[in-house]
Amino acid sequence: MLVTSRGTGRWIIPKGWPMKRKAPHAAAAREALEEAGVVGQIDKQPIGSFSHEKLLKKGETIVCDVQVFALEVTHQRKTWREKGKRSVQWFSRAEAARTVREPVLRDIIRKLGKRS
Secondary structure, three states, rough: EEOOOOOOOOEEEEOOOOOOOHHHHHHHHHHHHHHHOOEEEEEOOEEEEEEEEEOOOOEEEEEEEEOOOEEEEEOOOOOOEEEOOOOOOOOHHHEEEEEEOOOHHHHHHHHHOOOO
């Protein structure tokens, strides 16, 4: 499952900023709920990481290091915080890997089904 970014409309995975008093995997699960309405079991260890440039509201760009956590989705809610602000689409693993722009994220997605 991928979502579109609010700024450019490109296909991405749900991601956000670290949250106080939340472990990184818990913050990732919260972002997935807010951005795509998905709920499930999230791995506590990241399956990979990549860097990307984020454009801030004032026009400046910063480099963000993103940890990627696998979420086994059990269901998708009918409504969620950012519904209507982003598109959400389910892809096959191969199609998702072809759709995202970040090469390292492509590799993480391709390897997702090969985890033990």
